[in-house]
Amino acid sequence: MYVPKYPGLLEEEEEETYQTAETMDPKLYRATTEGDILEFARALEQAHDQYHTPPASCVQLGPQKTTVLHIATSFAHYEIVKLICKDLPFFVVEKNAKGDTALHIAARAGDSLLVTLLVNSDFKDGGLGEKNEEGNTALHEALKYGHEEAARILINKNPEMCYSLNKEGKSLLYLAAEAGFVTIVRLLMDNPVGNYSLGGKHKHKSPVFAAILGRNIDVIKLLWEKDPSSFQLRSGKGKNPLHAAVCMGYTEGVNFLLDKHCEFAYQKDKHGFYPIHSASSKGLVDIIKLMLQQRPDIRELLTAHGQNMLHAAARSGKYKAVEYMLKMPELEKLINEKDEDGHTPLHLATIFGHPKLVGILVRDERVNLKLVNNNRQTALDIAEEQMEMGFTSFQKRLTCMALRVVGAPRAHKPKTFRSITVKHEDQPDTERRRDKINVILLVATIIATVTYTSGLTIPGGYNNINPDQLLEKVKFQEYIICDTIAMYSSIIVAVTLLWAQLGDPSSTRVALKLALLLLGIALAMMSIAFLAGVYLVVSKLRWLANVILFIGSSFIIALAVIFVPLCFLGSLNYHVFRRLSYYPLYLVLYTLGA
Template sequence: MEREFSQLEGMPISADLVMAGEFVQLHGMPMPVARFGPPRPLPCPPPRPPQDRLMDSRMYKQAIQGDRDGFIPILDSISSEKKLPRSEILSQVSRQNNTCLHIAVSFGHHELAKYIVGLCPDLIKKTNSKGDTALHIAARKNDLSFVKFAMDSCPSGSGASRDVEQAEQSLLKIVNKEGNTVLHEALINRCKQEKQVEILIKADPQVAYYPNKEGKSPLYLAAEAHYFHVVEAIRKSEVEEHMNREAKPAVHGAILGKNKEMLEKILALKLVHQTDEHGRTPLHYAASIGYLEGVQMLLDQSNFDRYQKDVEGFLPIHVASMRGHVDIVKELLQVSCDSIEWLSKHGENILHVAAKYGKDNVVHFVLKKKGVENLINEKDKDGNTPLHLATMHAHPKVVNYLTWDKRVDVNLVNIKGQTAFDIAVSVEHPTSFHQRLIWTALKSTGARPARNSKVPPKLSKSPNTDDYKDRVNTLLLVSTLVATVTFAAGFTMPGGYKSSDPNAGMAIFLMRNMFQMFVICNTIAMYTSILAAIILIWAQLGDLNLMDTAFRWALPFLGLALYAMSLGFMAGVSLVISNLHWLAIVVFIIGIICLVGLSVPFLLLFIPSKSTNRILRYISYYPFLLLVWASEGPKIKQED
């Protein structure tokens, strides 16, 4: 060891070794004590370009400013300092692998960018950390004039510049990390320079069909954005599209754009039979977004297979039913009426699909159509009828429509031996409002559980005292407040009291009709609120059955008290302003409207009824739909 140390002491210490801490303990310092176990790993710095490839900060600043006269001296100065040719200095990059050409183009400094390209044409092909060339950046900024210049300046084998129509095609085929070519970037960013875009297509027509990572080709983007000049330029190039399974067909883009003229141009390219990776035809797409005019145009195409299924076995009419587009369903049935009987891969007809996705308008239309009796109770591969699926996916409005149809057998069982009622009571969250509405609809139509179900019944959750206690305390507080207010109103009569004999102490408006109405309503509110409070006090004894009964009885009494108090307020205010007729009439009208509004939510607490009585069911029909409407949240529109 001493011999080795003596040899090392005479050796120079490199900077790399000093930074790594290799010889810290060798020169006059005590040796470290040996430790067992693996050494601690040093923190890894973020990846960056090698030091000799990093751009000088002075050049970076000049590239941002775009001053060509200031850039040239800095370039010459750095070249002489580092003894490197100017082309190598220009090839240096920033932390994000941007060359000075990338920076100049991103800030729109054309003169500087042209100067850099003249000194070092190879920089046109250089990509940054995002895979962008300077041409990508220029196209993203709608600066296709620079793209044309760069393509003209691209060196050929002899080193001379060439015409743009003979420009090096690999430039246009370079893709960034998003899979976008220069033409993609120009169209994505809504480039309006028609001639420049046409030049790009003419330089390399095949690029018009290249898909990016989203599967969108420039032709697809042009069709979706209604760029007629781009589609026309691609059509004139007379290059056949090589359909990639990862690429979205351009005709689908035209359909999503919902432009009749554009769709006609794309159909003229003979692309109507293309399908995407899911096997969906253009007709599937048009039916999905509810584009009726597009559906009609596609159906008019000769030799078009309107019965082609996607990978899920769905016909276009299934997709239209799934999305709730009744007008599309009607159009498809007029052209091919037998498509109503076609089944998906899961054995689902259009009524199954509409019920599964909650499209009540389609369900309503199919149920009213003649000759659909075989669809109503048809079972899919799992034995589920449309009623099973609507119950399973919690669509109360669909369940309501189905249960009102006499042809629907509500007690059919699926493969698991479950009826729709079994599904309604065995869901994960049976207390949700939608499930309560579904249970009510099924119960009122006479639905019952199956006796031979293969699924064990879900154990009913024992009622929790705390669940009832909060409700009882809330109602007790409200009833006490109503009793207090009405008690005070009984001794502060509208208009006051007479102070002279013979009727001293009597109310001034005693003989007025509105006053009498006020007294009656105030009295009713007073005693019904006290009665509700007494019933709720009994609920505090802790017996769950008594608590539930008290809750059900106290609620209507409290509702009556609130209603009577509101009516009494209207009568009292109308009385004291009766001399100003227009104001009294306005107050009376507002009061009537509000009283009707109060009655609606209160009555909805008791209806719809679970009774199978036909009259009660009819009474409950519209309140049920109102509750469904009130319980539905905002829906997010989704499109394929």
């Protein structure tokens, strides 16, 4: 008995049904795509003779249910389109797989001549009211893709035709406003084409918002002139038109709306934000300035969480907006104001890890670093708590250092708090320390190996330089000294960390701080030793030696700037370390734009 190699496969194949795609006569298809009208007419006639049917029942379709009219329109073959519209007008309303008629394709392409040919056919206004799968008529498509002339032709064909909203809930007026077609908007509002009503379930697709999103001030002015009540509609998130203009950074629109309807500035969205808070959270200084000039009392507005405009900017890390606000004497009372959780702007900038902004705030003498939130925490307490919880990203480290470098205070806490914390230290924290130790130990071992090898190797090789002459060169002395310091520093790091593996948690923290400092010294000395060695080798070619010196010095300075915050982060309780770290820290902040 025969046993199939793959049991069940034949049975499945017998049960499967496969659909064959539509196909069009090759000659007819080729003639249509190439625009050969004589060959097209000949192929079409042959198709009629082959099936012995009248032309009206001989509609051949391509794989996507495209007719010859769809194809001719897509390739803009005007003569073929004209011939079909005259002799075979029933093709005009045929739809492809996406529900598009030929008029949809012509309107989407913005081809005015094709649109004219199709709408002037004698078959149902050329398919003017037909919808595709997206619920768009040809007029929707023309407006959506920004073809004003094609839209004008379609409207003039039947101004009174009723058009409903598409599946996105967008009306013709919305699409015209979005495209910025002032003339079309005026035409629709003076002689409405169908249902462009702003009410009902589609109220969130307001033409006013469309005009704002498209930054079309002329359309906004026209909508205000024709229908001011439409400006009272809100978006799905409860935003009014001023919110929308602010979020877009659309200064001209903000100015117009404040001038025409200043009440917008005093309305909240669903998140409890006023427009001034939206502007602050996005750091839009020009709009903040404009709004405060026109409505100065909005600076007193608070969000649903009791946050002022400075809170909003600090939370989002918009340091330019904060700098502008700090320069305004009338906003001084906002600097240390607390929200519902007791957070000042400094607290929020710390929580969300914006070190550059924290640096700007702590350098302002009016900022009170001692203020605590509802949890009795200062900004430094929050930063240190985040570090202890493992939030050790570079941004968080810089934030913590920016506070420590100016001597920001901690809140007074009961002595039992610290003992409980040490006693119940969790296992994940111990694992993180071990990971740090392993990483630093690996780097220290590599440095020790490299510096040991380079200490036994004379720059340039024994055969090229006389050792006695070499000892007299300053760069060689610098090379040997730095290489020696680097090697012994890395060895001390390795020994310290081996000792830390056996110690208690408090000893481990001290060992890590010491090891990190020594590792920074080892990296710096190794870099200087490398620079001195290379300089010594190429010193006969003066220009090259100077280039090497400049490049090496630049990178060593960069290394120091990046590593100082890492090394001294845990040592900034001491005044000398704070002074040492101050300038490198702020150089890092402004270099990285943190």
